Structure formats: C-alpha cells, structure tokens
Amino acid sequence: MKRVSCVVVLLFASLFPRQSAPGLGAQAQQPLRIIALGAHPDDAELKASGVAALWAAAGHKVKFVAMTNGDVGHFESAGGPLAKRRIAEVAECAKILGIETQVLDIHDGELMPTLENRRTLARLIREWQADIVMGHRPYDYHPDHRYTGVLMDDAAVVVVAPFFVPDTKPTVRNPVFMYYSDNFQDPKPFTPTMVVGIDAAAEKKWKCVSAMPSQFADKDSWQGRTQQNVPQDDRERAAYLLDIVKKRNAAVAEQYRERLVALYGPERGKKIQYAEAFQLGQYGRQASIDELKKMFPGVQ
C-alpha cells in the first residue's frame, strides 16, 4: 500500500505546486500538538524541555512520553520503587514546563521493537493527534534509545492508516518526525534541521533537571556515579551535575552555531547561549524549512 505518493512528491515537486498552504494558515491559529519520546524518564527532558517550555508558553500542547520506566539506571535503588519515584519526578518536571507526561511501564533496558510496542506508540501519537513527533535517532548509544528510534520510524506511516489500530482515530495527516541531536557517527552523523535557542526557557529547564534527583543529584544516581570528580556534598553534587547539563546545552549552540545563524539571522543567532537541535526524519511528512520555521517557537 501507500508508497507512490511521497516518492512522487520528491520527484515531481514541481508537478504539484504546493498551494500557498491555506490549510496551514488555518492550522496556525489552532495550537500545535507535539509528542516527544524519551527512552527513559529524563531523556525527553534533557533533549527537548527547552523547546517544550517555549511551545507551552505560546499555547501549544506538548506531551512527553518515557518509553521505559527507568527502573534500572541507579546504583542503589531499582525496580518498582525506582519506577514510582521517576514517574513522580517527570510529573513534577511537566508541571514546571506546562506540559503533559506519561511513563510506559516497560522495564529499563528491555524496550524491544515489537509489534505490541509499535501499536502502543501509534496509538499514543493518534490519541494526541500529533503534528510533530520527536525522539532518539536509531543510532543513539543505549538500546532503549535506538529502539525508541526504530519504533518511531515504524509508526511513521501507520499513524494515518484508519484500520491499523482501529480503536483510535488516525492523525489527519502524516506528522513531522524529528530526531534529537547526538554525537554518534555510525552509520551517519546527526545533521541539524532545526536548532532552537532556548535561553528564554533555560531556567525552567534547569529547574526541571533539578526536579529529578534520582537522575541528577543522588549520591548513587547514574550521573553521580559515572561522571568524574563528582563532589561528595549533596548540594554541591547537584549543582555540579546540573552544570554539566548546562554546558551540554551550550555546546549544542556552539556546535551548530552556523545553523542557528542561518535560522535566526546573524544577530540573534550569534547571541544564543543554550540550544536544542533536531533533525527532520525521512519517514514522516517532509515539511519544508519555511513551514518548520513557523512551527518551532521563536525561530521566526
């Protein structure tokens, strides 16, 4: 089924001159709906809580979904008690950002690209009636990240098929799929389509990170145990680990400065301190840069 269309679009873009997007204008008036997937309860938060806060502030609807319950990534606690703590942490974080959140009850380290999970994800995207779906590249470093990417790819087309999961309404049209930035090179490096300056939301992002001590503050948190030179004092440790997150967001801005300048113009683009970066996936709707600029907050 369903494969002539997109190819034709690519080959004969000129044959079907895109109407000057009258529907889009109409749509621009109603809030966008974004769903952002993370492998664990802190991944969407790390990769997209800046843009999420900006979207939310502009009246758009954002939902974060953790594909696993994060019940393994700690050096002292695990299982149900850790899962429950993390559900509470991302709920707190969502409150700060002004968005919704959900944590799937799949064991950390056990996310597989099964048909059941494909159906679950397709249903989530359809229920949210998403315009934009975000998630990890299938080349990211952790199997749960990679299989989040695979599941996202595998859901990309079927979300519009009325009879794939017939108990939920399909999306009106194919959403745009965007990957989070990462630094992996095989088989291909991340190439930013959109880089979003998040300075206006940075405080919210840092507050959100601070609301997840099981990840970024505990003596036995993953970061607390795997980073180098981590302070012993609780307060110092939290500040130190938050600082690493800040530096990473600054590094994204630095690494993709050229793209920031292209998107925001030189004046604004050069000033941006913190950024989040996203690559347009090839399997969902192939929105043009102009259309994407209108969809991402603050870019134009």
Place this chain on the structure above:
Amino acid sequence: MKRVSCVVVLLFASLFPRQSAPGLGAQAQQPLRIIALGAHPDDAELKASGVAALWAAAGHKVKFVAMTNGDVGHFESAGGPLAKRRIAEVAECAKILGIETQVLDIHDGELMPTLENRRTLARLIREWQADIVMGHRPYDYHPDHRYTGVLMDDAAVVVVAPFFVPDTKPTVRNPVFMYYSDNFQDPKPFTPTMVVGIDAAAEKKWKCVSAMPSQFADKDSWQGRTQQNVPQDDRERAAYLLDIVKKRNAAVAEQYRERLVALYGPERGKKIQYAEAFQLGQYGRQASIDELKKMFPGVQ
C-alpha cells in the same frame, strides 16, 4: 560457517580467475528464475512488473510474492474481505504479465523479521530455485518494506545451506539479490546497478496497475485518498492515479539516464521513456556487470 569464500573472492579475484563461465553458457540456454518480493500486493507490481513482463516474454520464469496480504491499506475496507480482493487483483495482474504470484497471509503493518518469516522466505526462494531475488531496501519508507528488506538480507546466505530448511532443496548457487529503487537518503541513497528500459512492456504494466482498483482507483483507495487534487469521477480518478504511476516510471528513467546510457549505449539509452532501477545487494552472489547484463532482458 561459510565466510571465507566471498571475502577471498573480493580480495583475490585475480587468484581465482573466473572460468569463462561455461556453466553460464549452459545456463543461458535454460530459463532464468526470478522471484520478486513486495511488502504489499501492489509493490512488486509497481517496482518490477515492467522487467517481469520482458523476462516472461523471453521465456524466463518470474514469480511475485507479496509478504503481507495488504488488509489495512484502504480507507473503507479492511481485513479478510480486502485481503481476498487483493489476492484476486494481483492474480489478474500476474495473468497480464505472464508470471506466477503468491500472497502471504500476514496482516498488513505486521510483518516482522522473525525466524519463522526468514524460514518462509528461504523456502520460497529455494522452491523457486531462484537465480535472482528482488525486494525493497531495508531503508524504504514503510516498516513492511524495511522488514521485507531485512528478511531478504537474512535469507541471502542460508538459501544455499542444505540443512537450514532441510525440507526444501537449496539453490544450486547463491542467487543474485537486487533492491528496488527508492528515494530515501538515510543512511545511504539508492545507487542503481541495473536500470531497465521497459517501454516495450509499458502497456502491460499500466494494464496491471489498472487491474488493482483497490489500490489505484477506488474513491477510498490509499492513492485516492492521499494524493492531491484527485478527481471525483471514477473514470477520471483511475486515469489520474495511473498517470502518477506512469510519471514515476518516467522519472526513474530521467533520474538514472546516465546509467541507462552506460548500459544501453547512448542511442538506445537516451530514447528510453520508462524505466525500472535495481541495485545489486551486497549479501548474495556478487555477479559482475557483464553477467548481469546478460541476465536482464533487453539490456544487451
């Protein structure tokens, strides 16, 4: 098991001078056997019915296999009734082309790279004693397409192992595996090895497409609902959707014109209006271009 040989062949091709292919000459006298996989009942038809008709006309044996029954890709009908309709459509199409066809009873959107499916595919290739196996790249846009590609890759070696599915005779030697063209770029774009001019078979291809109204004519067919500016009138709609298919085959010729010229010579290569393109897969037999030219109809 079994991995020294091909590597050695690649590295030391000169150490083992290929005999001037006496077997091939012998083989040339007997019909080639081709099996072409599609994810849904219309995919092999779209990608390879031109070359299939040419092969059939030259006395070779072609079989199309749809890996799923296509029971989801419609906006009004689904399930068994749609599956049965599609089985009948591709049967009609096969009659037009002069080939055989089979539809696996796997739900549309649910093809997975399982061991069961690997065995099923290996058995199909062995039973057909295929010289050439065709299918989607594992980077195509729909999960059923991608997993058709994965299954094809996963079957590539085991079809020659006598005891993999011991109830069917292995192929005498490793078949050639060819991917269909697509326009996806990640992680790597399609690179044509063979581009086949199908002008002599174009009418048969259009007739075949017209024999699949559940895909290319119904008001609620996938194409009818996802293409833009589709006419309301039944007859006009069918013509309009067929025209998109024609344009796509013309676009393949245009996009890979250089390769057509290289394969057919400038005179013939420049005149070709409609084409189908195929890339040699890296996991099956690494046939030389000269050998491939002899295998593909009309190329030389």
Place this chain on the structure above:
Amino acid sequence: MKRVSCVVVLLFASLFPRQSAPGLGAQAQQPLRIIALGAHPDDAELKASGVAALWAAAGHKVKFVAMTNGDVGHFESAGGPLAKRRIAEVAECAKILGIETQVLDIHDGELMPTLENRRTLARLIREWQADIVMGHRPYDYHPDHRYTGVLMDDAAVVVVAPFFVPDTKPTVRNPVFMYYSDNFQDPKPFTPTMVVGIDAAAEKKWKCVSAMPSQFADKDSWQGRTQQNVPQDDRERAAYLLDIVKKRNAAVAEQYRERLVALYGPERGKKIQYAEAFQLGQYGRQASIDELKKMFPGVQ
C-alpha cells in the same frame, strides 16, 4: 538514564583533563581480560586467534564465545552430532592458543537479537569482567554475524548497570568494544582502528584452523564445497583451504598497510606479513589510540 557522560566527554574533553591515568598504570600490571565473540564455532578463530595467542602469551586472559553451535554449516552432517564435533574442535583450538572457549547452544542460522540473548551476552561479559569485547560488525554478511553485532551493541551500556542482570557483578568500567574487519560497504565500510601484526603467532593460528576439519578439511565442509578448484585428496584439500586462510590474513596486512605503518612505525609495519584488523565501536568506552596501543600486544 546514563547518557550525559559520554557526550560530555566528547564535547568537553578539555573540561575534564584526564588524569595521567594512574589507574591504568595499576591496571597494566594486572592481566587484561578479553572476550571475543564469533557467530559460529570458527569465526572468532578466523578473525582474532592471532591476537588472542599474542595476548595469551603475554599473560592476558582471553575467552572466545561462539554465539551459535554451528549445527547447520556442513554439507553432510548437521544437528547435535555436528554441534558436538564443533565444540570439540574449538576446545582443541583454544588449547593451542592458550585461551578459554565457550559455545552457546543456539541453532546455527537462528541467532536473534532477543532480550534473552542480550542478557546472556551481558552476563558473559560481566562474568569475564572484560576490558575488551570483540565481535562482528552489524553489517557482516550472515544474519548470525549481523545479530552478533547487534547484540554486542545492545550489551555495550548495560554491562555497567548494577541492576540490569543483578545476579552478576557489573564490569568496573565500560569495556572497549572492537569490530572485526570485513569487506562490506553498506551502509559504511570497515575502518581499522587497530591492525595487529600476528606473524609471531601465525603458526598457532594455522594449527588452530587445522584443528577444525569440519570447517576447513572435510570433503563436505562448507569451505570444501563452496570454494573453487578444491582438490579431491584429503590432505591436499586441507592444505589448500588453509592456504586460503593464510592469504586472507596476508591480504588484511596488505589492505591496511598504511595503518600498520602508522601504528608500528615504517620499519616494523612494512615487514608484517599477516595481520588482523579491528575497529573501535562507538557505543563502549572511547579509549584513545595511545591507550589502545598499550592494550594490544606487540603494537608498541
């Protein structure tokens, strides 16, 4: 969980100046622990028995693991009897090399990237407390090879998580993951990080290959039946098939001569006759070339 660290390391290597590796000095005094995975009982032997013999001779601890029992890759025997024969062959080979060996009881041609297999592999790496893990690229030619690569990638992070397979102690730190060389180009060719001259261990490697007649000598062995011009006489056939292996190790040296020279210096690098090549994987610890040189035998 756990994704800030490595990225930060990549981006801000200068922010966290690596201590002059005092731990490494301490570690250098204790033997390295290497685990090398093969898809079948002969793969690790073909790809890494030279370096393994060198490591073993230097007092380091090496273990080969065959992920399947190789019970299909023969033209006359199969199933349990073949599996038992192959277990005995690699045991003999391990004795020659001075290493340990293990064969997982998974049918040849049936290795899948399941959660069970991920757990099994993570447990093997943890039990061995591996510093280095070796295996096939996920792009190698046989599905069992590719899924060995996928499983290796999928185990890379979780081997350090204390509660992933809580019945085994996690590794003290993330091991280095290295891929074996192959000649496949899609989606990306192999790029050697380390190329190891194995001349000093070559005799052991040939002896090891000769200890596996079910693979390299039987009239109905895979090599005996798929290579060209194989002699009929038993002794001649064994010599002929061993010679192919020798030539392949010579070809690796030739193909990556430049890298050999870079690693060993021109004088030693140019003289090396036989070599094995390895690429640093992107998912485990990102050791520097200097550190890797200290880990690989004879390189410095």
Place this chain on the structure above:
Amino acid sequence: MKRVSCVVVLLFASLFPRQSAPGLGAQAQQPLRIIALGAHPDDAELKASGVAALWAAAGHKVKFVAMTNGDVGHFESAGGPLAKRRIAEVAECAKILGIETQVLDIHDGELMPTLENRRTLARLIREWQADIVMGHRPYDYHPDHRYTGVLMDDAAVVVVAPFFVPDTKPTVRNPVFMYYSDNFQDPKPFTPTMVVGIDAAAEKKWKCVSAMPSQFADKDSWQGRTQQNVPQDDRERAAYLLDIVKKRNAAVAEQYRERLVALYGPERGKKIQYAEAFQLGQYGRQASIDELKKMFPGVQ
C-alpha cells in the same frame, strides 16, 4: 513469594477466626466494583449482562472488557470496519445496562496468554479496583475464550503485588474471581457457585443483544450463518436469533434449578425463569457463600 497465606487459611481456618467482617460492613456501604471479561464484543454481554444490569441498578459499578475486537467473526465483513462496528455495538449495550465498556484492540482469534496481555489485564483490574473479576473458564470452546481464562488465572495473584505493574495501584485485597457457565466436560464440568435470577433485568438483556446486529441479526452474522433454520426475513431473523439467547438463559435456570433453590429459597428459586451462573475460581480470594450472597444482587 506469597504462598503460605491462602493454604494456611484453608487448613487452619479455625486458627484464625475471621473477625465478623467489620471491613465488609464498611465496604457494603460503598459500591462494589465488578469487571467482566469477554473474549469478543458480545461475550460478557451474553454471559453477564443480566447480573450487570441488576448491579448497576443497585448503584454498583460494572465494566465489561472485550479482550479482542471481534474483527473476524462475521461472514461478510472483517478487520477494522467490523471492529469499529462492534465497539459501537457494545457501547450501545453498555448504555442500556448502565455500565462502562472497553474493547481491547487485539485481533479476533489471536489472543495469546502473553506477558504483555497479563500486564494489560492486571492493570485493568487494578485501575478498576475490582472486588469481583469475571470471565471464561480456561476450558471453554474458543481459543480466545480459553486464553481469557488463562490470563484471568494468571492475573489473580499479581493484582495485589505493589511492584508488579508499579504504574497502577494494586487492589486493596485480592478480588473474587468467577467463571461464566459453559457445558464443557473436559477436564472438568462447570459447577455453579452462584446462580443469579435475572428476570428483573431480562428486558435490558434482550435489548442489549438486539443492539448487536453484527452478531445477532445480520444475514451474514455468525449466528445468522451457523444456526439452523434461520429465517430469511431480516426482522424474523433477529427475533429468531434473540429467541435462542432467551432459551439459553432459561436453560441455565433449568439446569441449575437446584442451586437457585438453595440460594433463593424454594419459593423464589422455583419461579426464576432466566438465570446466569458463575463458579468461584480457586486462585483469587476464597469468599464464603455467605459473603458472596451479600455481593450478588437480589440473591438475598
């Protein structure tokens, strides 16, 4: 874990004299919560809509769950369109009965006793905070019925374990599990624990059955095609098929008349025309007959 308690209760009931159930008194004031599982969208309706209507009328909370979407059991329609029609039919039926309803999106004929389904069911029971769970015996005639029974058995204990599906609150105590009546003898016949006279709700039940024409009225409905002597006229057919259902409820009353008399006393018990029968399962809470009588509507 957790196995001493119930056995002790059975063996030493006298050692732990049940307190005169103060909690139960308290509980009696709050509505009971019942969840009734059917294999397909019409099974809970056929087996328990009488008692459901009585419970609902008394202020208790009832939910029907169809474990599959029933997308195969028709002779003319199937797949998504049939599933959607059936979802609408049971919703209409639930409105008539005054209960809630849900249809799981699992293909008809494909319900398997997987871990995923066990988790789904445990979550449904926990979310509903069920006092009573009803469903098919694992010996019923259709695989979807039998595996509904197996899943029910498999969920019976884990619904109270706080960390089994930690995203949902466990039930306060183990629910009572009840099987629907059937006439199968292997390996053991159904033995009624509770038989409920449903005369007061019979009209609602017949109305509910009539609200499911895809099951009980269509010319090509399952009943319409598999029953004998089915009338051709649409209206007559619906009446005829409804009559079979009525007779079946009358037959249950007749078959278990003795038990009705025991439960209701001879006067009331003999007069009951229509009944539904339930057997206490051995894996959930072993409520006494006296307690069950207080739970079932109209019995005392």
Place this chain on the structure above:
Amino acid sequence: MKRVSCVVVLLFASLFPRQSAPGLGAQAQQPLRIIALGAHPDDAELKASGVAALWAAAGHKVKFVAMTNGDVGHFESAGGPLAKRRIAEVAECAKILGIETQVLDIHDGELMPTLENRRTLARLIREWQADIVMGHRPYDYHPDHRYTGVLMDDAAVVVVAPFFVPDTKPTVRNPVFMYYSDNFQDPKPFTPTMVVGIDAAAEKKWKCVSAMPSQFADKDSWQGRTQQNVPQDDRERAAYLLDIVKKRNAAVAEQYRERLVALYGPERGKKIQYAEAFQLGQYGRQASIDELKKMFPGVQ
C-alpha cells in the same frame, strides 16, 4: 463471536430435531477427507495407520501430517540429515497405506502453541477440507504431543471462520476432532469413543512400521536404545521392535474390548485381534455415535 450455537445444541437438542441427515447421505457418496496429526514422523503412523489403510481402501482420502521433523529422536544422527531420512520414511509408509503425507519443518522438541502454528494448522485442515481431524490429547507424554493437542484444540473453531486465514477456503462445516488413545491419567484418562478393528489392514501397518528403520530398527534408534533386552542382530532387532508395536495394538483391542463389542456386536467385536482407539474431542462438531459409525471404516 460464535458461541451460542454449540451450547444451544447441547441444551436443546430436542428443540432442533436433527433432520435425518439428508446431507450426510449425499456426503456418504463422496469420499470422506481425514487429516491425522502426529507430533513426529511416526506418530500418526503408530496411532492411526490401520484405520488410514482401511479408509484409503474404501476410497476415502487420508493425509498424515507430522508437526515436527523428528530431527532429535535418535542416538547417533540428528538435524537435517535425520529430518530428510524421516521425510523419506513416512513417504514410503504413505505409499504402503495409500495416503498422502507431509512433514512440517519444525525442530523436534520445539513445537510451541504459537499463533503461527495455529494458522499453519488451520490452513492445513482447510486446504484438506477435512471431515475428520485426528491428533494427540493435550495430556500425552511428550511436549510436542501435548502442544499438537493444544494446537488442534485451538484450530477447532477457527477453521470455519471465513476471515481467519482468508487465503484458504474454510471447511464447509466444523470437522469432527478425535484424539488418539494414550494411558495417561492426569487430569483425566482417555475414554474411547470409537475403537476400530484393524486386522484387515494389520499387514500394511507392520510394513509401514518396518519402513521406518530410523525409528524402529537402527541400533541407535530411539526404540533400539530405550527398550529393554533389545537384540544385537539387526534383523532380530527390527523384528523385536516391530513385535512390541504389534503387542501394543493387541493391547488396545484387549483394553477396550467392551467398547469393541458395543460397536461391532459381540461376534465380530470379540474376534478383533488388533485395534486403534479414538476419543471424540469436545471442541469440534459433536457428531452422534451413529454418525461416527458410518464414518469409520468397517465399524458397521
């Protein structure tokens, strides 16, 4: 779906007086179609080749299907070579009996009650348009036997659903399902419905057993190694092991003599030396004894 009918039939047999089976008379003129399942290639042969030979001689159509390829049950050989030998043995046996045969390529000891296998079996029954399906009880001694029984039970209803495996025609009506005799007591012993005297076909049965030396004659066959006091001489061993089979068929006659007398009358019933016994399953069509008598060869 589909559950009212059979229950109603049981409860209200009198309401729907069976027509004096005019269809059956018609049917009697056309050959019956029987499909008999064995877990391994020799099970249907052991349990039903007597009755199969009688049916075949009377012009009915019989097919034996081995659910696994028997590639483990030998003490010297295994895997593909054993599987191929056994396929050849049952083919020889089928020739002797005058029936068809098929061996599924599933590893011995690995048959699972999966959805794939349910579909495979349903398709086999539908393709054969079976009137009678035979197989092991789900309580038999070997997991492959038990899961053959489970799969048979799970296929019993869906073979008549047009859209379950829509690529094959459903059976016209529900077949009769019959279990082979065994001596297991848990949870319930075998109870014979039909016991068939096979004296007229006994020689064919012994010849068929003798055609399977990998099972009943090899020094390292399962029987040759697990029976007691097995002779060393090849010819004596074969005779000894065949004799055990003969005695077992005599024991069936003895054990169910009463039933033989009831079915054949005292004169014939008492004389029968060898017999095969079958129990009517509860999930398929509930044929009456009179109808069954007409279906089984030689009973009346």
Place this chain on the structure above:
Amino acid sequence: MKRVSCVVVLLFASLFPRQSAPGLGAQAQQPLRIIALGAHPDDAELKASGVAALWAAAGHKVKFVAMTNGDVGHFESAGGPLAKRRIAEVAECAKILGIETQVLDIHDGELMPTLENRRTLARLIREWQADIVMGHRPYDYHPDHRYTGVLMDDAAVVVVAPFFVPDTKPTVRNPVFMYYSDNFQDPKPFTPTMVVGIDAAAEKKWKCVSAMPSQFADKDSWQGRTQQNVPQDDRERAAYLLDIVKKRNAAVAEQYRERLVALYGPERGKKIQYAEAFQLGQYGRQASIDELKKMFPGVQ
C-alpha cells in the same frame, strides 16, 4: 519419537519382568542426585527443605533452583536490590541444609513456558544428572508456580535425548518427577505418593526459614503484610510468621496421616509431627513405590 516404550511398560509390565534391579543396588551405593525447583527464592525451601536436609545428611546431593529471582514479592523493596538480597538469603539457607542452590535471573511474575526456559531447565537437570526432579504442580496458585510445573513437565522426556541440548550430557535414564503438595482442586487435587516425616530435620528447616527475613520477617515482607494479626514488634513478627510455617508442616502430616502410616508403619507413622508430601508425576520414570521408598530418606 520415543513413545512406545513407556506405554508398553504400562500395558505389558509382565512381559518384561524387571530384573531384580542390580543396577539399583550398585546405584544405591552412590549418592542420589536431587534437583528441586521453586518458582521464587523460598518455594523449594518451604516445600522440600526438610527432606533435602535429610538427604544431605545421608550423603546425597541436593540442589535447589529458584526459577525467578523474586524481585517483586515485597511491599517496600523490588528489582535488583531485592533480587540480590534473596540470592543471599537462599545461599544462607542452602548452607544450613548442606545443599547447593541457584537463582535464575528471571523477573518475578514473568516466568513463561518458553522454549528458552525449557532448554535452561533441561540443561540444569542434565548438568546435575538428576535422579529426582521436584517442583510445583501446574495447578498451583501463582502463574510462576504453574509455569514451573509446565516447564518441568515439558522437560521430562527431553532430558534423555542426546541431541536436544547437545552441549550437556543427557541423564543416564529418565529421572523421577515429583510434585509438591498444594490444596488446589481444579482440575484435580494433589494425591500424595510419598509423605516424608521431617522431624529429624525440622530445626534446620525453621533455621532456613528464619534466614529469609525478606520473606518471613520484614514488616513489609509479603507474609508480614498479607497474614492477619501480624505483630508489630520485629522479633515477635518473625516468630509469628515462622509459627505459621511450622503449623503448615504439621498440617501436612495430619492431612496425609494415613499415607504416613502406610509408608512408615503405624508406630512410626503416627508419631510424625512434621511432614512434606510429594506426588509422582506421570511424565518421568514411573518408579514403583518400593523403589521410591528406597530413594526417600528415612522412609524405610
């Protein structure tokens, strides 16, 4: 394969007079090897640590295996930390009893009757070269218990097949399979074959139970939270919960007193205070009562 023998033994026991068991005499001199399965780390301990201590004291070899790691059955802790604690507890218990122990790393509540688990169990039984295998009935109350029973049944035959898991030596002959006592009635109640007086080992059993505070002493242990009237004081609670275990062992003696008298004679049988009871399974070796008496400690 392999089904004539046992049936023949049952039917024709007289045809093959058992030799006066010379092998058994020989075997009696060498220690028996027993493997006892529990669903969770405390189940084998509860059901069989009395008999295990007696066997161990007599020089026989006993191993307990927990099929899951028990990482859910607690009200405060879960996941890896709980699993590790329980591994340590059963290790302590094994030390007290003089036996070996192993805990499989499968999540509590997630044991499934998969092929992988069948292989794992078959391998465990073969490695232990078990004479006796013990475990739960497939009718016990918790899914992990029931599937332990199913896996035990499914392993019963294949442990003697040389090529089922060819990496481990098969057992010399089929072990005896024994089920633990339980009080479930569906589809059939437990019937004791052997009841063992454990008074001489009772103190060891109580000490073993006391060594598992996560199960029998913690305020938030399963027992601590699900039993009634549990004391608040830590020491009192432990004593109270241990007392329940003691009473249960006394109840087994009482419930099966008749069998104790039959096995031990009236004098000894009547005096026994604590007992454990076992039922001979129908799928393993059908040892006679006399032979079983010789195998069980203290019975004769």
